[in-house]
C-alpha cells in the first residue's frame with residue numbers, strides 16, 4: 001500500500017482534529033476492526049443497523065488513506081477516526097485538541113503472527129515468503145507502519161493525558177463486558193443493560209465474521225485474495241502451536257528486542 005509523502009505531510013500539517021472527534025489508534029493487527037465495531041455499536045446504542053449497512057472503513061475512516069482523508073474532510077459534526085500512524089506522523093492539530101483517543105495495544109507476538117497471515121493474502125504490500133522472513137522484517141520495523149516497538153513507545157508517552165485511554169486486545173478478550181463499560185465511561189456514553197448486551201453480541205468474533213460490512217469480504221479480489229480472511233482466529237498467544245517451528249525463536253527474539261527497547 002502506498003502512502004505518498006506529500007499526502008502524509010498534508011495529513012500531518014493540515015488536517016484539523018475537532019475537540020468532539022474520537023480517535024481509534026492501533027498498530028495494524030492489534031484488533032483495530034474489533035475496536036471500531038465496538039465503538040460504532042456504542043454510538044448506535046447496540047442497534048446493529050449501522051454496522052450492517054455501511055462498510056467499516058466509511059464508518060470510521062483511516063485518516064492516512066486518501067479515501068478516508070477525503071471522507072473525513074467532508075464529514076460534519078463529531079467524527080470517528082481511525083489510524084495506524086505512529087505518533088510522529090500524526091496530525092499536529094490533535095496535540096492541541098481535547099479530542100479523545102483510544103490506543104489499543106496487542107501482544108507483539110500475536111501482532112506478528114496475525115500480520116504474517118494477513119499480509120500474505122493482501123495484494124497491496126510486499127508479501128512475506130515465510131514466517132522467518134516476516135519475523136525479520138517485523139523486528140527490524142521493515143513493515144507497513146514501521147516498528148511495533150517505536151509505535152507503542154511513541155503513543156504510550158501520552159498515557160497520563162486525560163483524553164487518552166489505553167486498552168489491550170488481551171483485556172478485551174478476557175473481559176469484553178468490562179472493557180466495553182470502560183470505553184463507555186471514557187466516551188461519556190450511557191448504555192442500558194440490553195443495549196450493552198447488544199453491543200457485545202454484535203461485535204463478537206462470530207457476528208463480525210458474518211458481517212460483510214466488517215469482515216473485508218467486499219475487498220476480496222481487488223485488495224485481497226479470494227480465500228483470505230480478516231477474522232482469522234481472534235485468540236491469544238497460547239495458540240502459537242500453529243507456528244511451532246519458530247515460536248520459541250520468536251519469543252526469544254521479541255523478548256530481547258523488548259528489553260533493548262527498555
Ligand SMILES: Nc1ncnc2c1ncn2[C@@H]1O[C@H](COP(=O)(O)O)[C@@H](OP(=O)(O)O)[C@H]1O
Nearest residue numbers: 029030031032033034114204205231232233234
Ligand atoms: N470481534 C473480534 N473478536 C476478537 N478478535 C477479533 C475480532 N475481530 C477481529 N479480531 C482479530 O483482530 C485481528 C485483526 O486485527 P486488525 O483489525 O487490527 O487488523 C485478527 O487476529 P488474528 O489474526 O490473530 O485472528 C482478528 O481475528
Ligand SMILES: CCc1ccc(OS(=O)(=O)O)cc1
Nearest residue numbers: 001027028029030032033223
Ligand atoms: C485496505 C487497507 C488496509 C490497511 C491496513 C489494514 O490492516 S488493519 O486491518 O487495519 O489492521 C487493512 C486494510
